[in-house]
Amino acid sequence: MPTNLTAEAQAKLAKYTQARTLEEKIRALEEALPLIPDHKGTERMRAQLKTTLAKLRREAERRKSVKVGRHDEFSVRREGDVQVSLLGVANSGKSTLLSSLTNAKPAIAPYSLTTVRPIPGMTQHMDVEIQLVELPAILTDGLEETSFTGRSIAFARNSDLIAIMLDCANNPLQQLEKIIQLLDEGGITLRRREAIVVVEKKDSGGIRLVSFGHFRASLQEVRSLLESVGVKNAVVKVYGDAGLEELEEQLLRETVYKPSVVVGGRADLADAGELERLRRRVEELGRPLVLFSVRDRASITHLRDILYQNLNIIRIYTQKDGVITRKPVVLGVGSTVQELARVIHKDFAERLRYARVWGRSVRIQGQQVGPGHRLEDGDVVELFL
Ligand SMILES: Nc1nc2c(ncn2[C@@H]2O[C@H](COP(=O)(O)OP(=O)(O)OP(=O)(O)O)[C@@H](O)[C@H]2O)c(=O)[nH]1
Ligand SMILES: [Mg+2]
Incomplete structure (x- = not known):
């Protein structure tokens, strides 16, 4: 934990890590933030807490908007063995892809936001039943958020794999950058960290440390960090090369890693130079890029293979x-x-x-x-x- 937090600040942070409901978490963070001094040593921590607070507030808004309707338009019954979210830009060919790959028959139209609720479809590959769900677009062709952005991202956060669909006919690289940002704000990171720290809170047993890699801190340091945010019993698992910073981030930011595949939709309309730039950026992310065009049958089977492989x-x-x-x-x-x-x-x-x-x-x-x-x-x- 950064330098000398007051007992009061520590108590508020403890309240946050112990909070069960969204409302409790928001309240605890709102109370904790003003108590954390604003200087170099606390900069990272303040930034993380602010991001988390913004995320929690958005989630609270989303739940409110869902409750207004009589039933949740966004719920889809999970079927099959695994679920893949098809998330992306309006008019990029998501419904066309869904109907090429699965038994679903979504409406397809040459304008934006044709799909306004999640549409599931099933496909089978290598004996595995895959549910593919098209989510309403999170970005307009003018790179604006839509009224579905929050809900579609929240849905994707609970699926096993995200297929990020871009429109190759319309600045795919810019779309990707914007989507990465939206996902980050929605608590999803696409980059798998070399080091992962998992904190499993328990009811008893004190703090235990299980390291599958190299951990750059002592058990004593881990104990005092966890205790300063009110966690008294937990198993801390460390994979790869990690330290107190990673542990702190795991405790304070509610971000999950999701496997993903980037799909360049309507690839037959793409500009070669632009595709090359997109390819380089996706490579940097360490994710696969699949070009998809309904005119190219081979791209459909190729996409199915890549989705399957990335489900791990x-x-x-x-x-x-x-x-x-x-x-x-x-x-x-x-x-x-x-x-x-x-x-x-x-x-x-x-x-x-x-x-x-x-x-x-x-x-x-x-x-x-x-x-x-x-x-x-x-x-x-x-x-x-
Ligand atoms: N050239 C070309 N056009 C395509 C391709 N796939 C889809 N389209 C056209 O692009 C338009 C949008 O397709 P949709 O499948 O409805 O796109 P969507 O992403 O589901 O759109 P929203 O649900 O509105 O966000 C339609 O006119 C399709 O016929 C493709 O591979 N190549
Ligand atoms: Mg659609």
Whole structure:
């Protein structure tokens, strides 16, 4: 924590980290901010708290506007194994893409804001059911926000992958910059950090530190930072090379990392020079760029492949009494036998003794493994309770 915060400021920050509701969080931050002195040492912290406050206020506004209607026009029932949000610029061909890739039949028209509520469609790839949801545009062709911006971004924040759709016919690079900014304000970062710090708050057990990488601080420093914002029990997990700064950011900014793919829509109308600049920028972000045109059939299958690859999932086929299920269980890359058991049934995870595995994660086919064994795509697993 930056230099010598007063006890009063610390107490307010503690109130913020412990707050459960949006209103409580906003109130605690509004009270904390004026108590934090404005100088070099607190600059970063103040900036983070201000961003968080702005984000929370917007979310509160959004909830108010949703409550006005009788039911939430923005809700979509989650179906299938994974959900991809199609988020982007008006008139960029989102509905055209949705209808090329899925069973949905959205209205398509040569003007902006044809789609005014989320439209889901289903597509299957490699045995995985993917729900693709077109969200109302977050940017007009004049780069203005729309009345849907906040709600569409909030929706995307809860999906598994965001496909950011740009209109290649109309300054795609500028659109992308503006969208990155809007997403950031909406609590979404597209850049995967080398270092990730996760704070899991607990009810008891004090502060524990689990490092999967290199952590540039002592347990004592972590304890005093967490205690100064009122967190007494937590497991802090560190991945990669991180320090107190990253921990502080994780505590104070409510930002999530979302995997994303940038889609250059209406690519047949693109200017070559402009595309090249776009390509360089997307590369900098470390995300893939896919050019999409409804006139180019190959671009449709290519897009499906890229979306699938960037979901970072593995398919696990379970076996019972010698019979392998046809539909896989879909898990995140790196998942263990224990996590598989939990997805199948809550009790299974606790009762699991061992498993037999066939596939790429084992050297001997049919090998017996423990709950902590990491699975690979395509593995066949039989659980023994
Ligand atoms: N040249 C070209 N035109 C396209 C392509 N895809 C869509 N269009 C046209 O672009 C216009 C907008 O397409 P939509 O699919 O409705 O775009 P949208 O992004 O869903 O638009 P909103 O829902 O209004 O935000 C329509 O006139 C489409 O026919 C494409 O790949 N190439
Ligand atoms: Mg549309």
